[in-house]
Amino acid sequence: QKEVEQDPGPLSVPEGAIVSLNCTYSNSAFQYFMWYRQYSRKGPELLMYTYSSGNKEDGRFTAQVDKSSKYISLFIRDSQPSDSATYLCATDYGGATNKLIFGTGTLLAVQP
Amino acid sequence: DVKVTQSSRYLVKRTGEKVFLECVQDMDHENMFWYRQDPGLGLRLIYFSYDVKMKEKGDIPEGYSVSREKKERFSLILESASTNQTSMYLCASSLSGTGTAFFGQGTRLTVV
Numbered sequence: 738q739k740e741v742e743q744d745p746g747p748l749s750v751p752e753g754a755i756v757s758l759n760c761t762y763s764n765s766a767f768q769y770f771m772w773y774r775q776y777s778r779k780g781p782e783l784l785m786y787t788y789s790s791g792n793k794e795d796g797r798f799t800a801q802v803d804k805s806s807k808y809i810s811l812f813i814r815d816s817q818p819s820d821s822a823t824y825l826c827a828t829d830y831g832g833a834t835n836k837l838i839f840g841t842g843t844l845l846a847v848q849p
Numbered sequence: 850d851v852k853v854t855q856s857s858r859y860l861v862k863r864t865g866e867k868v869f870l871e872c873v874q875d876m877d878h879e880n881m882f883w884y885r886q887d888p889g890l891g892l893r894l895i896y897f898s899y900d901v902k903m904k905e906k907g908d909i910p911e912g913y914s915v916s917r918e919k920k921e922r923f924s925l926i927l928e929s930a931s932t933n934q935t936s937m938y939l940c941a942s943s944l945s946g947t948g949t950a951f952f953g954q955g956t957r958l959t960v961v
Contacts, residue, residue: 745889771949780853780939780952781892825892836882836907837941837950841891 740764743826743840752849756813760826760840763807767828767838770802772811775823775842784824785811816847852876853953855940861959868927870956872940881923882941882950883907883915892939898923899945930960 743760750756758772769788773781785800787793793800801810809826823842830836856871874881882897884907894907896915904915912934916924923942927934937957943950 769949773952778955778957780855780955783949783951786949836894836897839892841889 740838741826741828741840744843745841747844747846749846749848750816752816752818752847754816754847756811756816756820756845756847758811758813758824758826758843758845760809761807762809762828762838764828764830765804765807766830769829770800770809771827771829771837772798772800772809773825773827773839775825777822781825818847818849821846853940853942853951855938855953855956857956858954859957859959861961862927862930864931864960866927866930866960868930868958868960870925870927870938870940870958872923872925872942872953873921874923874942874951875921876942876944876951877920878942878951879920879945880943880950881917882943883913883923883925884939884941885909886937886939886955895925927958932960934958935960 741762772785774784775781787800790802790804797814799812823844825842826840827837853874862868883895884892886892893909898904898917914926939955940953941950
């Protein structure tokens with residue numbers, strides 16, 4: 738079993754839709770949870786970062802962590818064509834070396 | 850803003866060549882990482898370094914070596930390039946204990 742599982746998609750939605758992206762993880766020791774956005778042929782950029790359980794909101798983006806069910810979610814409200822990208826979830830034990838463990842990524846396409 | 854700079858965006862090398870990929874970060878981060886990214890496999894950690902001259906193997910170190918002589922610079926070396934090393938290579942850096950990493954733009958390496 739992979740430590741972080743993510744549906745690869747692709748996910749296609751119309752502009753303005755609410756998007757829900759999800760990951761599950763297997764190790765309850767993970768403390769940090771991240772979402773990265775990666776445009777085609779570019780490096781991943783950090784989008785959201787959450788420590789432990791709870792919600793975090795930044796503009797149209799909301800990250801949610803449920804440690805009891807080992808479930809990580811990213812919600813995008815009022816999705817835009819510019820949101821079309823691959824979204825990667827990542828987790829970390831929280832040690833000094835920050836050795837992140839990534840999901841395989843979900844490809845999102847927002848249709849105008 | 851954190852900046853992680855990879856020396857080349859695209860490289861084409863011949864089988865058997867020794868290949869150097871360079872990465873520089875400007876935020877005084879202790880940790881630096883090299884990943885490769887392949888379709889369907891996600892990001893896989895090759896090597897990481899938590900201090901100058903310190904290195905640890907990641908999940909797929911075979912065929913690679915690294916060098917970290919200065920805090921800001923982390924080099925990935927392909928000792929004898931092979932076609933199965935054709936991939937997107939991503940460098941990242943992070944501050945210890947923060948649970949996040951920042952990525953460069955990536956180097957698309959093709960070995961022919």
